[in-house]
Amino acid sequence: MRSLERHRDVAAYALGVLSEAEAFRFEDHLMECPQCTAHVTEFGPVTRQLMLYRRSTPRFVHPMAQPGPQMLNRLLDAVAVRHRAARRRTVYALAASVVIALVGPGVALMASGEEHTRQVVEATDARSGVWAQVRTENEVYGTQVELKVKDGAGPRACHLIAVGRDGAEETVTSWSAAHHDARENTMKGASAMHADEIARYEVRTADGEHLVTLKAG
Template sequence: MSRADHMDVAAYALGVLDAQDAERFEEHLATCWACAAELETMVPVVGMLAGIDGEAMAALEQTHTDPALLDRTLVAVRRDRRRTRVRQLLATAAAVVVFGGLSGVAAGFLGDDAPPTPQAAPTPSVPTAAPSSGPADPNQPGLGGDKEIEGDQHNATDAGTGVKTTMWLAKKEYGTQISVQLSRLPGPRTCRLLVVRKNSTTEVVGTWSVPGSGYGTNQNQLSLLLSASTSAPLGDIQKVQVQSVDVNGVASPLVTVADL
């Protein structure tokens, strides 16, 4: 080995020794506890210097003749890395400013032509309670003022249950729209609206719960107004029936509109 063995610790740690010198230093390291201890302290330094360029590596190789050069090199590396971090932060901040400016310009450029943000359309709740006060005609059921409901009107009152209903059936491209007003309906109970076709097939088109005070009763004077639809054409419907369903799922009729 052309240099003093004890001066090759840093060069060996950095991997700048050629194969022959590295082999000879390893032989020396096996018998020199001082170099072994120094090499152990060099491990963190090697990690810090992993990202420096080739010229810096060459300068580090000269530390075998000038031990102070290693300290100066480390200081320079730390300073350079601090500058790099500052440049990165400034570049990031500039990018944010530019992006914000472009966003503002784009918004101003689009102006009123910018497409509006889609908004979810409100979904009507069914059923709803309708005030008992109705149109001017006292013979018509209360529908909440002058509100008109589309379709042919059908009135019915069940002699056994006392439940009263007015139904409006309107022909639609998709089938039939059914609007229902109920009163004299006691609770609590679960109800459903059943469509019976002329071919004897049936379809449940709506279910709801009735509170203990009921609808259109002494405890709750508000009648119940709800709507439903069916794929059955209006001409194919034989009757529409409001049913009460018990806890076992057994249904019993409350009121039926059959004059269709």
């Protein structure tokens, strides 16, 4: 598979429509391409919404119904919109921090009232030796996630999976562990589920091996 074709397979991989062999080759590509890894993460909320739609689809919809040819373009447009929204949130956060610094402790105290929306959990798996920490913050669209992980058993492609209280699973972020590098790595991602809908987070390899579980608060 040529490099350009591999880049174009991001959406198909995130939606789970690649064959087993194609998915295996794409996961090899993920280990060497941080750009595709970031794009796979950004498709997570879209994938979640499609899964929710599938669950709520009435039985009379034909089981062999196929997405239209413009579906991929719409998904790419959705990711682009999310990019722009993330940039706006960064600008607003910076502006808010300037206001807090200028106004003083009174505003800072008021802002601290939002702390209940943030959670930090961490765990180390005795079998794999992998340590991970997850910081979450509720957003309108779901949950913003920051992952820190130490994994000295690379190289291997890994995923952070959010497991809902209803059993639903969503890939929050993906990365490639370097060769025998146990230094701390930090990744950011997002889930379409809100914090109170998530039961736990699991770090898994691309082939499904469980590395560590972090119970949500």
